[in-house]
Structure formats: C-alpha cells, structure tokens
Amino acid sequence: MVNITEKIKEIEEEMKRTQRPGAGAAAGTGFDVSKSGDARIALVGFPSVGKSTFLSKVTKTKSEVAAYSFTTLTAIPGVLEYGGAEIQVLDLPGIIEGASEGKGRGRQVISAAKTSDMILMILDATKRAEQRALLEAELEAVGIRLNQDPPNIYLKQKKAGGMKITFSAPPKSLDEKMLYNILRDYRILNCEVLVRDENATVDQFIDVIMKDHRTYIKCLYVYNKIDSISLEHLNTLAHEDNTAVMSCELDLGISDVVDKCWEELRLIRIYTKRKGIEPDFSEALIVRHDSTIEDVCDSIHRTLKESFKYALVWGASSRHIPQRVGLSHVVADEDVVSIVGTKSGLASSTK
Numbered sequence: 360m361v362n363i364t365e366k367i368k369e370i371e372e373e374m375k376r377t378q379r380p381g382a383g384a385a386a387g388t389g390f391d392v393s394k395s396g397d398a399r400i401a402l403v404g405f406p407s408v409g410k411s412t413f414l415s416k417v418t419k420t421k422s423e424v425a426a427y428s429f430t431t432l433t434a435i436p437g438v439l440e441y442g443g444a445e446i447q448v449l450d451l452p453g454i455i456e457g458a459s460e461g462k463g464r465g466r467q468v469i470s471a472a473k474t475s476d477m478i479l480m481i482l483d484a485t486k487r488a489e490q491r492a493l494l495e496a497e498l499e500a501v502g503i504r505l506n507q508d509p510p511n512i513y514l515k516q517k518k519a520g521g522m523k524i525t526f527s528a529p530p531k532s533l534d535e536k537m538l539y540n541i542l543r544d545y546r547i548l549n550c551e552v553l554v555r556d557e558n559a560t561v562d563q564f565i566d567v568i569m570k571d572h573r574t575y576i577k578c579l580y581v582y583n584k585i586d587s588i589s590l591e592h593l594n595t596l597a598h599e600d601n602t603a604v605m606s607c608e609l610d611l612g613i614s615d616v617v618d619k620c621w622e623e624l625r626l627i628r629i630y631t632k633r634k635g636i637e638p639d640f641s642e643a644l645i646v647r648h649d650s651t652i653e654d655v656c657d658s659i660h661r662t663l664k665e666s667f668k669y670a671l672v673w674g675a676s677s678r679h680i681p682q683r684v685g686l687s688h689v690v691a692d693e694d695v696v697s698i699v700g701t702k703s704g705l706a707s708s709t710k
C-alpha cells in the first residue's frame with residue numbers, strides 16, 4: 360500500500376524539480392526553437408544512440424554526428440515531409456541519469472521534449488535493457504506521462520462546502536478515506552471529486568491534482584544500431600509494445616519508423632474542392648485528429664466561418680456521397696470538403 364506522506368514528500372521534491380530554470384539559465388542556450396509545421400516530434404535518448412544520425416536521415420538538416428558523447432549541445436530542428444504535412448523533428452542533446460535533477464543540460468532537454476506532440480525515444484539496441492526504464496523515470500520525474508490518457512477523474516475546487524467524493528463504480532485501489540487524506544495534505548478542503556475509472560490509482564489521483572504540471576505525450580521507442588545485434592535479440596526488441604527497430608547505418612527500418620510516427624500523430628489530410636472542379640489532391644490541408652468542419656474553415660482562413668452556410672463532404676466521415684454538414688461535423692483522413700458560403704465566390708479555397 361502506498362504511504363501517502365511519503366508520496367506527498369516525493370511530489371514536493373518533484374515540484375522543486377519541475378520549476379522552470381531561471382530566466383538567466385534558459386536564455387541563449389539554444390533550446391527555444393519556435394514551433395513550426397503541423398506537429399513536433401522530439402528525439403530523446405542517452406548520448407550517442409544515433410539521434411542526430413536519424414535527424415540527418417529523415418530531414419534535410421544536418422546535425423553533427425560523432426562517436427563521442429554530447430556531440431549535440433542544443434536543440435536542432437529539421438522538417439520531415441510526409442503525406443503533405445510538415446513535421447518538425449527536434450534533435451536534442453543526449454540526457455543522462457539524473458537529468459531531471461539538472462544533470463548536464465537535462466532539464467532544458469526535457470523541457471523541450473515536453474513541448475512536443477510525440478517523443479521518439481531513441482535507444483541503442485546494443486546497450487542493456489535498463490536504459491529504457493531509466494529514461495522513462497527521468498521523463499516521469501518532470502511530469503511527463505508517456506502513452507497514457509489523462510485519468511478519468513473529475514476534480515473541481517470550491518470556495519466552501521467541504522469535500523464531496525463520489526465514485527461512479529466501486530474503485531479497486533482507492534477509497535474515500537485515502538482521497539480525503541491526499542486532498543487534505545494538498546490543502547484542498549473544499550472540492551467535488553468524481554472518480555469515473557474503477558481502476559484509478561493513487562498516482563493518477565495525484566496527477567489530477569497536479570494537472571498543471573502534467574503532460575501526456577505519445578512515445579515511440581526506437582531501437583537503433585540493430586546492425587550490431589543478434590537476430591534473436593532483434594526479434595525480442597521488435598515485439599515490445601510501441602516499439603520500432605532500425606539501423607541508420609544500414610538504412611534499415613527508417614521508413615517504418617516514419618510511418619509509425621505518422622500513425623501515432625493521427626494527423627488528418629483534407630482535400631478541398633471548388634464547385635464544379637475536381638478536388639486538388641496535390642495539396643492537403645493538415646488538421647488534428649477529431650477536427651471539425653469549423654477547424655477546417657479556420658485553417659483555410661480566419662474569417663471563413665463567418666460566411667459559412669454548409670459544407671459538402673465526400674469520404675470516410677460522410678454517410679452519403681456527398682453529405683451536407685454543419686460546422687460541428689467531425690472530419691476523417693482524406694475527406695474531400697467543399698465549403699459553401701453565403702457570399703458568392705466563397706466555395707472553398709485553400710488560398
């Protein structure tokens with residue numbers, strides 16, 4: 360059973376670690392790369408696992424590669440073109456154990472990773488298996504949660520009225536008393552809590568309390584240097600969850616890694632169509648998963664939805680071909696969309 364007091368102490372330590380480094384320390388260190396493109400992927404790993412080699416393979420950017428540790432000293436951005444999208448790939452310095460406590464440039468590296476839509480954790484297939492857990496622990500320590508959904512727990516702080524704790528189904532590892540104690544330790548004395556997940560844990564409940572310091576990011580584990588391991592070992596690695604294997608040196612598996620990134624990012628390509636003209640399949644509009652016609656309008660032009668009448672949709676999201684839909688319609692990958700507006704000449708245009 361978790362000792363709550365110990366847990367709280369741990370969290371307080373964590374708060375100290377997650378505080379942003381002083382402005383002086385952050386300035387001019389080359390980590391403030393501005394976001395560009397449709398999504399950002401961060402390359403995270405121990406030194407010399409092949410992060411820069413990978414960046415140089417998948418983008419036009421050349422980041423210095425060498426056999427010694429800490430070849431890369433700042434964040435180096437490159438652009439990966441895929442499916443009509445531009446994905447920013449951020450090559451980062453290697454991190455070492457203790458990075459979350461500020462060893463090396465660990466804290467800046469991890470802060471940069473925290474801003475990404477996806478982490479590619481590059482691992483050296485020739486190194487011991489613990490490397491993966493060690494890196495995960497460093498990321499966890501600054502509030503990054505890999506391949507997890509935010510817990511299904513509702514927490515609303517109030518001004519008065521005490522604590523109201525409800526479970527939508529009998530929980531397996533929590534009870535009212537535990538939550539009460541945790542909340543009291545955080546000095547949250549007036550609140551409403553609804554636990555909607557019967558499998559919710561103490562750690563997840565604390566994540567909800569600490570939600571301003573938590574980031575939920577997808578992670579693909581990529582073992583590089585498979586040219587130097589046995590087939591048997593390769594077979595084991597390749598069967599781990601959320602994992603891909605590659606050799607940058609032999610140019611093996613790289614396109615598979617890129618395909619997997621694309622799948623995980625779940626970006627959606629929309630082709631726009633003007634009335635009476637064939638859709639333009641050469642230029643896709645890229646939107647996020649679960650985007651609506653409203654999001655599509657916004658990415659075409661800021662004011663387009665003001666004159667929106669309806670849209671016609673051909674593709675996986677439409678029930679008829681075409682289906683006439685409103686702003687709240689959720690689009691699917693490779694849908695063809697025609698926006699019909701109140702003013703003439705507004706039929707969809709990407710320009």
Ligand SMILES: Nc1nc2c(ncn2[C@@H]2O[C@H](COP(=O)(O)OP(=O)(O)OP(=O)(O)O)[C@@H](O)[C@H]2O)c(=O)[nH]1
Pocket residue numbers: 404405406407408409410411412413423424425426427428429430431432451452453454583584585586587605606607608609
């Ligand atoms: N055998 C083998 N060596 C590789 C492979 N990919 C990269 N290397 C070598 O690994 C060494 C480190 O590569 P880098 O790309 O500099 O590694 P890094 O992770 O960017 O290193 P830091 O920036 O120092 O953290 C270089 O000597 C590369 O040539 C591979 O697939 N197989």
Ligand SMILES: [K+]
Pocket residue numbers: 406407408424425426427428429430431
């Ligand atoms: K290196």
Ligand SMILES: [Mg+2]
Pocket residue numbers: 410411412422423424430431450451452453
């Ligand atoms: Mg490097």
